Amino acid sequence: MKTRLAAALLAALLTGPLCAAAPQRDEASARAAVLARFDAALHNDVTALDQMLAADLDYCSFRGDCLTKAQYLDLVKSGKLKYLSANPTVSKVKLFADSAVAIGMATVTALRDGAESTIHISWSAVLAWRGGRWLLTTWTSTLIDPQVK
Amino acid sequence: MKTRCTTPSVILLTASVLMSYVSLAKDAVAKPDESSARAANQARFEAAVRGDTATLDKLLANDLDYCHSSGECEGKRAYLDAFKAGMMKYRSIEPTVDSFKLVGPVAIILGHAHVNATRNGTDLNMDIGYTSVFAWREGHWQLTSWRSLTLPPAAAK
Numbered sequence: 001m002k003t004r005l006a007a008a009l010l011a012a013l014l015t016g017p018l019c020a021a022a023p024q025r026d027e028a029s030a031r032a033a034v035l036a037r038f039d040a041a042l043h044n045d046v047t048a049l050d051q052m053l054a055a056d057l058d059y060c061s062f063r064g065d066c067l068t069k070a071q072y073l074d075l076v077k078s079g080k081l082k083y084l085s086a087n088p089t090v091s092k093v094k095l096f097a098d099s100a101v102a103i104g105m106a107t108v109t110a111l112r113d114g115a116e117s118t119i120h121i122s123w124s125a126v127l128a129w130r131g132g133r134w135l136l137t138t139w140t141s142t143l144i145d146p147q148v149k
Numbered sequence: 150m151k152t153r154c155t156t157p158s159v160i161l162l163t164a165s166v167l168m169s170y171v172s173l174a175k176d177a178v179a180k181p182d183e184s185s186a187r188a189a190n191q192a193r194f195e196a197a198v199r200g201d202t203a204t205l206d207k208l209l210a211n212d213l214d215y216c217h218s219s220g221e222c223e224g225k226r227a228y229l230d231a232f233k234a235g236m237m238k239y240r241s242i243e244p245t246v247d248s249f250k251l252v253g254p255v256a257i258i259l260g261h262a263h264v265n266a267t268r269n270g271t272d273l274n275m276d277i278g279y280t281s282v283f284a285w286r287e288g289h290w291q292l293t294s295w296r297s298l299t300l301p302p303a304a305a306k
Contacts, residue, residue, distance in 0.1 A: 058248055058259055064278040064300045066248075066259065091222075094212055094293065098253035101282055101294045103214050103222060122220035124296045126282060128252045137250065138257050140280040142298045144220035 025129050027093045030100035033134035034125050042083045046076055054128055054135035062121055062143040084109040100127045120144045181285040183249055186256035189290035190281050198239045202232050210291035218299040240265040254285035276300045
């Protein structure tokens, strides 16, 4: 009896933290995935970005140009795009079966081809739930006109 | 004894009616695929040009986030109210689809459009890039997220 109890306690101790660590397909994890992506970009962490971006990513900047995952990662790797600061806020997250759509705002300071600029953007992100985690599959942003608000 | 003959015209008429029923049945059962999502995207643009708020009401999801090229986002009610009040009037929209993705019951469409419109009394003649996200609900596609940005003429495709 004591052996069974000890085994059960040991199993609970071992599996408890694992269960807690497993990401769930919910609003909180989608929100966290969006913010983690900003953080990885800010730290030029190409390895982390590679894991967070879907292979079929469409990364459309406020300029209207859209990059594939490989093109976006190359831009960060090459140092042509270097984020200096990013202050994102997530306004809303909508959950669907295997995807989530998030919208928000951000103030981003970056060096692009050596030129520093600070921009205020409104953004939309579509995340796909694949392999037990959220991957960014579509990113679009719009430059906020300072005259508007 | 009378012999009843079926004339060719009756046969043709019957075949025509049957084919119409088959066609209607085919249209009535929409599927959540690329073809129907592209059609919904196109229908939404056309309804906007017609100012057809009844059709827009069906094509727009209640949880719509409609983000304009200014970066401002509004909900379905505010968007439709602007239409009804005449604040937004489209004369033409010429859209293209550049990329399409299905993620479960969600369709993501990226494209460009040339838009000729009047907003709050100001004439607009511009090229935009857009992202439409459609959700499949109750047997049809509904626009749940829209974002556009104004493109310089050289960037427009």
